[in-house]
Amino acid sequence: MPVTIREIADYCNVSEGTVDRALNNRAGISAKTKERILAAARELDYRPNILAQCLATGSTRTIGVVCGGLSNRFFTSLIEAIERNATQHGYFISLVLSHNSPSKELEGIHYLARRQADGIIIFPVGYGKAYEKELEQLNIPIVTLYNRISASFTHVDTDCRAIMREAVQKILSKGYKDIVYMDIKGSNALSGGNMNFFSLGERCAGYKESMGQAGLECHILNSYDERALLSLPDSSAHTAILCPYDVLAIRVVNLYRKMGIHIPSQIGIMGFDNIDMLENITPRINSVDCNTEKLGETAFSILLDKMAGRYTGKDVTIDYRFTEGETL
Amino acid sequence: MPVTIREIADYCNVSEGTVDRALNNRAGISAKTKERILAAARELDYRPNILAQCLATGSTRTIGVVCGGLSNRFFTSLIEAIERNATQHGYFISLVLSHNSPSKELEGIHYLARRQADGIIIFPVGYGKAYEKELEQLNIPIVTLYNRISASFTHVDTDCRAIMREAVQKILSKGYKDIVYMDIKGSNALSGGNMNFFSLGERCAGYKESMGQAGLECHILNSYDERALLSLPDSSAHTAILCPYDVLAIRVVNLYRKMGIHIPSQIGIMGFDNIDMLENITPRINSVDCNTEKLGETAFSILLDKMAGRYTGKDVTIDYRFTEGETL
DNA sequence: TTGAAAGCGGTACCAA
DNA sequence: TTGGTACCGCTTTCAA
Numbered sequence: 001m002p003v004t005i006r007e008i009a010d011y012c013n014v015s016e017g018t019v020d021r022a023l024n025n026r027a028g029i030s031a032k033t034k035e036r037i038l039a040a041a042r043e044l045d046y047r048p049n050i051l052a053q054c055l056a057t058g059s060t061r062t063i064g065v066v067c068g069g070l071s072n073r074f075f076t077s078l079i080e081a082i083e084r085n086a087t088q089h090g091y092f093i094s095l096v097l098s099h100n101s102p103s104k105e106l107e108g109i110h111y112l113a114r115r116q117a118d119g120i121i122i123f124p125v126g127y128g129k130a131y132e133k134e135l136e137q138l139n140i141p142i143v144t145l146y147n148r149i150s151a152s153f154t155h156v157d158t159d160c161r162a163i164m165r166e167a168v169q170k171i172l173s174k175g176y177k178d179i180v181y182m183d184i185k186g187s188n189a190l191s192g193g194n195m196n197f198f199s200l201g202e203r204c205a206g207y208k209e210s211m212g213q214a215g216l217e218c219h220i221l222n223s224y225d226e227r228a229l230l231s232l233p234d235s236s237a238h239t240a241i242l243c244p245y246d247v248l249a250i251r252v253v254n255l256y257r258k259m260g261i262h263i264p265s266q267i268g269i270m271g272f273d274n275i276d277m278l279e280n281i282t283p284r285i286n287s288v289d290c291n292t293e294k295l296g297e298t299a300f301s302i303l304l305d306k307m308a309g310r311y312t313g314k315d316v317t318i319d320y321r322f323t324e325g326e327t328l
Numbered sequence: 329m330p331v332t333i334r335e336i337a338d339y340c341n342v343s344e345g346t347v348d349r350a351l352n353n354r355a356g357i358s359a360k361t362k363e364r365i366l367a368a369a370r371e372l373d374y375r376p377n378i379l380a381q382c383l384a385t386g387s388t389r390t391i392g393v394v395c396g397g398l399s400n401r402f403f404t405s406l407i408e409a410i411e412r413n414a415t416q417h418g419y420f421i422s423l424v425l426s427h428n429s430p431s432k433e434l435e436g437i438h439y440l441a442r443r444q445a446d447g448i449i450i451f452p453v454g455y456g457k458a459y460e461k462e463l464e465q466l467n468i469p470i471v472t473l474y475n476r477i478s479a480s481f482t483h484v485d486t487d488c489r490a491i492m493r494e495a496v497q498k499i500l501s502k503g504y505k506d507i508v509y510m511d512i513k514g515s516n517a518l519s520g521g522n523m524n525f526f527s528l529g530e531r532c533a534g535y536k537e538s539m540g541q542a543g544l545e546c547h548i549l550n551s552y553d554e555r556a557l558l559s560l561p562d563s564s565a566h567t568a569i570l571c572p573y574d575v576l577a578i579r580v581v582n583l584y585r586k587m588g589i590h591i592p593s594q595i596g597i598m599g600f601d602n603i604d605m606l607e608n609i610t611p612r613i614n615s616v617d618c619n620t621e622k623l624g625e626t627a628f629s630i631l632l633d634k635m636a637g638r639y640t641g642k643d644v645t646i647d648y649r650f651t652e653g654e655t656l
Numbered sequence: 657t658t659g660a661a662a663g664c665g666g667t668a669c670c671a672a
Numbered sequence: 673t674t675g676g677t678a679c680c681g682c683t684t685t686c687a688a
Contacts, residue, residue, distance in 0.1 A: 015676065070404035361657080665680105
């Protein structure tokens with residue numbers, strides 16, 4: 001049985017209040033008594049029951065992190081960054097996976113709220129008025145990453161739309177005449193329902209905007225269609241493929257390599273996220289580093305401010321960086 | 329301010345005990361009173377404070393998961409499996425990342441204990457007598473995955489040593505004359521200190537055993553040395569490279585492909601873990617599926633038994649499966 | 657069937 | 673400087 005404050009108090013013949021003063025560096029205690037109590041605490045191997053502390057103080061120093069899953073390295077990088085910052089500030093991570101189901105997501109969030117999480121960082125898969133209302137009723141600080149919900153929830157992100165606009169320009173400046181965009185939602189789409197595709201939507205929108213501006217026709221593939229992909233290098237037009245995430249780019253690169261099609265002379269490829277797996281892949285895929293470190297740090301620090309009731313700002317946009325590679 | 333049992337009691341002119349009986353389907357309450365209370369609870373939007381419940385019952389229905397990091401898909405697969413099972417059983421995951429530092433790991437585990445986690449699943453990076461003693465003093469159910477600590481802590485694993493023995497035989501049966509093993513600890517080694525390398529050690533040991541048994545000399549690379557790797561296909565001996573984890577295999581495959589060396593005719597390659605990224609890589613890398621789903625499920629269910637005080641068994645070994653590919 | 661009260665393990669305030 | 677005690681919100685036991 002773990003040692004409690006009561007036992008230390010008995011052991012030292014003082015009151016619980018005095019033990020508390022000693023243990024928590026509170027004022028109003030003589031150095032001598034304090035030393036005696038601290039020694040006893042050490043001797044008895046006292047460890048505070050954080051649950052009781054939480055109940056008494058009303059703060060759990062726990063933040064919930066709600067994510068679809070852990071398969072995407074982009075997300076796990078963000079979670080690592082959040083965890084690092086949280087730990088530094090004495091906060092704790094409760095992890096809830098939504099498995100890309102909006103209803104499971106809400107369930108998990110409710111759970112976190114009932115457990116008195118001080119705040120929640122969500123990579124939302126749900127959206128809509130009803131969804132928003134539920135979140136608002138929780139009355140708990142929330143920050144979103146990746147997918148935005150609405151102006152009611154502070155969102156931290158890179159400007160994916162701007163990135164894609166710039167990506168198109170960059171690709172065109174390298175002499176490509178056509179850019180094919182792979183608008184593939186991946187496993188998320190399978191879950192059906194009211195899915196939030198904010199981020200992928202922004203990426204695609206940026207592509208479309210920039211193509212329009214350049215007077216080019218959009219050329220979008222909605223599925224991983226090998227035949228369609230293999231027909232691209234045939235065209236006399238010099239073509240590049242723009243992928244909204246790196247895993248897709250890796251897959252495409254491997255397809256072409258397998259078929260003996262040279263990259264980038266016969267086809268250009270660009271990814272997005274700059275996941276660390278790219279370091280192991282040849283040729284090095286051109287991508288965009290979204291600065292997960294800074295994203296996670298910012299999300300946490302904004303949440304911290306919100307929990308302290310001192311955040312008034314709006315959404316935050318983090319800077320990004322195009323990474324050089326050999327596929328463009 | 330959230331509604332409490334006290335308020336419902338006042339609202340209904342009953343005692344807190346009665347409210348509790350209604351809310352938690354306990355015996356000894358009339359159907360009428362119960363209905364009245366439940367209606368009030370709904371009306372007032374009552375949500376139990378789980379913290380208080382935990383304090384009163386002594387159970388948090390939370391299990392801690394302690395892992396080095398989230399970069400390795402093998403680990404995140406396991407965590408996903410654990411989370412799925414935990415959620416199904418009404419348990420919650422508290423995630424602690426050790427960043428491959430034994431001291432941070434211990435710190436995190438202590439934290440979990442103070443938060444009254446009901447049990448902990450650890451992917452240990454620490455080991456040793458002192459380490460074990462600290463864990464034992466916690467007096468909290470622990471199950472280890474990946475790296476084993478000692479007989480004092482129930483370990484769930486695939487038999488990596490046996491797998492590697494079999495892998496060597498498998499490779500030899502395909503006609504290879506020499507097998508090079510890449511004994512690379514990766515980023516873990518950087519953290520220094522008393523690192524636990526149980527799993528990688530087992531893998532390497534299996535290789536050595538099987539090579540010895542076949543009367544072959546061990547051929548081990550201790551670093552990712554491109555020059556050494558590129559010299560291998562030159563030898564007249566038909567050589568295969570055995571990698572203790574897939575990321576390494578991916579890297580090696582890409583190196584050879586870049587240099588125009590054909591796999592598997594000029595060099596064979598085998599990975600380990602069968603991470604899902606392999607689906608995107610050509611050629612398909614031969615690997616070993618360690619059944620993360622079952623590993624995670626088993627780890628959780630054993631922990632569940634331990635928490636209920638009804639686990640007497642010892643370490644558990646999960647079956648595995650060699651996955652076919654094009655690199656052998 | 658219901659109420660009252662004693663915990664759970666801390667925190668915090670008021671008196672002494 | 674210290675002790676005493678109410679309280680955080682729920683559970684549980686004992687009486688009524």
